[in-house]
Amino acid sequence: MINTQPTMTLPPEVLTGKDLTYIEDAMSWELLAMKKCRHYASMCQDTEVRNFLDEAGRMHQGHYIKLHQHLSSEKVMQ
Secondary structure, eight states: OOOOSOOOSSOOSSOOHHHHHHHHHHHHHHHHHHHHHHHHHHHOOOHHHHHHHHHHHHHHHHHHHHHHHHHHSTTOOO
C-alpha cells in the first residue's frame, strides 16, 4: 500500500487543543516507559540486560524532554 498523503516538513504554527492532548498522552507514555526500564534494570543481575534497559530508559527520557520542549515553545497558544 502506498501512502498518498503529503508529508509535513515543518510543524504547524499553532498547536490545537487536540494536539496538546496527544502530546500530553505521549509524555505520559514516555514517562511510564522510562520508569519501567529503570525499575526492571534495578532488578537485573545480567549486566548486559541492565545496560540495555538503562539505555532504553535514557531514550524514553530524551523523548519526554523533547515533547516537554514542544509544549514549552512560544508557538503553543494558551
